[in-house]
Amino acid sequence: MTAGRPSLVIVGAGPRGTGLLERIAANAAELYGGSGLDIHVVDPYPPGAGRLWREEQSPLLWMNSEAQDVTMFTDETVDMAGPVLEGPTLDAWAGLDGRTFADRPRQGAYLRWVYERAVAALPPGVRVHRHATRALRVSGPREGRQQVWLEGRPRPLLTDLVVLTIGHLDAELDAEQSSLAAYAAQHGLVHLPPDFTADSDLSALAPGEPVLVRGFGLAFVDLMVLLTEGRGGRFEGDRYLPSGQEPILYVGSRRGVPYHSKIGYGLEGERPPLPRFFGSAEVDALLARPERIDFRRDVWPLIEKELGFAHYHRLFTAHPERTRVAWSDFEEKYAAGSGAEIQALVASAVPDPADHLDLTALDRPLDGVRHTSYDDLQDGLRTYIEEDLRRRHDASRSPDLAVFLGLLSVYGQLVRLGDIGPWWHGFFSCVASGPPGPRLRRMLALSRAGILRFIGADMTVTAEDGVFRAGSATVPGATVEARALVEARLPHPTVERTRDALLRELYADGAAATPEGLLAVDPADGRVLEHSGTPHPRRFALGPHTDARGSGAFTRPRTGGPAFRQNDATARAALTFLRALSCRAAA
Numbered sequence: 001m002t003a004g005r006p007s008l009v010i011v012g013a014g015p016r017g018t019g020l021l022e023r024i025a026a027n028a029a030e031l032y033g034g035s036g037l038d039i040h041v042v043d044p045y046p047p048g049a050g051r052l053w054r055e056e057q058s059p060l061l062w063m064n065s066e067a068q069d070v071t072m073f074t075d076e077t078v079d080m081a082g083p084v085l086e087g088p089t090l091d092a093w094a095g096l097d098g099r100t101f102a103d104r105p106r107q108g109a110y111l112r113w114v115y116e117r118a119v120a121a122l123p124p125g126v127r128v129h130r131h132a133t134r135a136l137r138v139s140g141p142r143e144g145r146q147q148v149w150l151e152g153r154p155r156p157l158l159t160d161l162v163v164l165t166i167g168h169l170d171a172e173l174d175a176e177q178s179s180l181a182a183y184a185a186q187h188g189l190v191h192l193p194p195d196f197t198a199d200s201d202l203s204a205l206a207p208g209e210p211v212l213v214r215g216f217g218l219a220f221v222d223l224m225v226l227l228t229e230g231r232g233g234r235f236e237g238d239r240y241l242p243s244g245q246e247p248i249l250y251v252g253s254r255r256g257v258p259y260h261s262k263i264g265y266g267l268e269g270e271r272p273p274l275p276r277f278f279g280s281a282e283v284d285a286l287l288a289r290p291e292r293i294d295f296r297r298d299v300w301p302l303i304e305k306e307l308g309f310a311h312y313h314r315l316f317t318a319h320p321e322r323t324r325v326a327w328s329d330f331e332e333k334y335a336a337g338s339g340a341e342i343q344a345l346v347a348s349a350v351p352d353p354a355d356h357l358d359l360t361a362l363d364r365p366l367d368g369v370r371h372t373s374y375d376d377l378q379d380g381l382r383t384y385i386e387e388d389l390r391r392r393h394d395a396s397r398s399p400d401l402a403v404f405l406g407l408l409s410v411y412g413q414l415v416r417l418g419d420i421g422p423w424w425h426g427f428f429s430c431v432a433s434g435p436p437g438p439r440l441r442r443m444l445a446l447s448r449a450g451i452l453r454f455i456g457a458d459m460t461v462t463a464e465d466g467v468f469r470a471g472s473a474t475v476p477g478a479t480v481e482a483r484a485l486v487e488a489r490l491p492h493p494t495v496e497r498t499r500d501a502l503l504r505e506l507y508a509d510g511a512a513a514t515p516e517g518l519l520a521v522d523p524a525d526g527r528v529l530e531h532s533g534t535p536h537p538r539r540f541a542l543g544p545h546t547d548a549r550g551s552g553a554f555t556r557p558r559t560g561g562p563a564f565r566q567n568d569a570t571a572r573a574a575l576t577f578l579r580a581l582s583c584r585a586a587a
Helices: 015-031 090-094 104-121 175-187 218-227 280-287 295-318 327-336 340-349 359-363 374-392 399-417 422-432 437-448 501-508 562-586
Strands: 007-011 037-042 126-131 135-139 146-150 157-159 161-164 190-192 210-214 234-236 239-241 248-252 452-456 460-464 467-471 479-482 484-487 527-529 535-541
Touching: 007 015, 007 146, 007 157, 015 037, 015 104, 015 562, 037 146, 037 157, 090 104, 135 501, 146 161, 161 501, 161 562, 175 190, 175 460, 175 467, 175 484, 210 467, 210 479, 218 248, 218 437, 239 437, 280 295, 280 399, 295 327, 295 340, 295 399, 295 422, 327 340, 359 422, 374 437, 374 452, 399 422, 399 562, 437 452, 535 562
Parallel strands: 007 037, 007 161, 037 126, 161 535, 190 484, 210 248, 210 484, 248 452
Antiparallel strands: 135 146, 146 157, 234 239, 460 467, 467 479, 527 535
């Protein structure tokens, strides 16, 4: 670090840190004309990819987005003050079919290239220093230089600004997980707590042995792949040919079903004109309320109406033969109505119940469903998955795609409301961020082969009689026993329970947190808020550990991605601050 030169430390060199660096490079010519700048990038994992997307992981693990829907570059749809610097989507960069679900090492290579391009685009006086280690603590006065303490170094980095882009975090075990882990240790059982599946040691899961799996989302899909194809099994058409090294997976969850399949067709014709009932004006009105916002009471009715509008706009404009009235008449009554009025309107104007939008059924399809045996449930759930696959790949059901676009629009607005609790994120993931169709087809093949067994909804797990025992509301009274339990979901860290020492220390030092345990930041530029609600002038944070988290790891092109807007605002605020320091030093 050169004495007298302004400096910035970015903690976290994954996609978010890389996106911030790209925005710094894009805005530097306009906002920073100082006599040099040192940028320190701190991360033990490879820059660009970071931990989750590093190139050194199994190529059997896929991205959960089509290659054409992954970009690290802005376009004119992003509402930001900085300049647009266009760049290639993943498919264009890698020479892939746009509908391909690329493997994660390929995405890691793309991210490494984006990082290197961002560094190369910085002005000549800006130098980047990489530190392949962990940041343990940030200290320093509000109005003075900050100290960033690194693992293995006796002296800290002295810096003018710190930006935390540390991504997804590990968490300490909660009370239930601690109890299950202790029971497993006492009785010689296997218990794998919530983790990033690619980092989990699965060797203790023995071939042919039953394994209870709690969680049916994307972490389960990774687990399923690594314990089947990853152990030498292979698929031939709709058949799975086992290697003999697979355990038998008994999977259940709160919903009891996998997330809905990715939609397998593109949009033809007119896009729904969004936002309509949940846009900036509605968010402004919510933020102006003196009382605390209740998501279910205040926000969800607006979202429900917005998603319904997207669905029925598409139905009436693309498939008018399945409706009874003109769109203009329906739209007028829909806009004026609510609740039971809208239900009656839909019932009279849309004859086929399959064309009605039922968000409750989308979220909890097994509610009220009962089976007399687990064998009966297997047939029923395979039928459900097959029907979901058919519908999500049938362009005549394109209102489903309109709802997906509505969900993206809603997420872009929700960022401004901060921490809205966990329910929405789970709902969004289930409906809009499910696995690719081929993954669900392989799930069916594994079920038919007896490698995968379904437990049902509202799964319960107990530890008794020297085993783990699971049941569900879907098959009342029936249970499954096993000596191994895997929690197939990501950790849910809070600022108090995270294993990240830096974030814990930051909270202890006075940083504010939301009721859900997310780091509270200023929505304008990402500055970390203190308990008083005052933004810290020298500390910023971006990403899923904050209350300004977005809808996914990457932004779809031409969707005005909120993450791009946030990165740009933080980059501009940081450069403006550092420019002022440089000018004062020169004076």
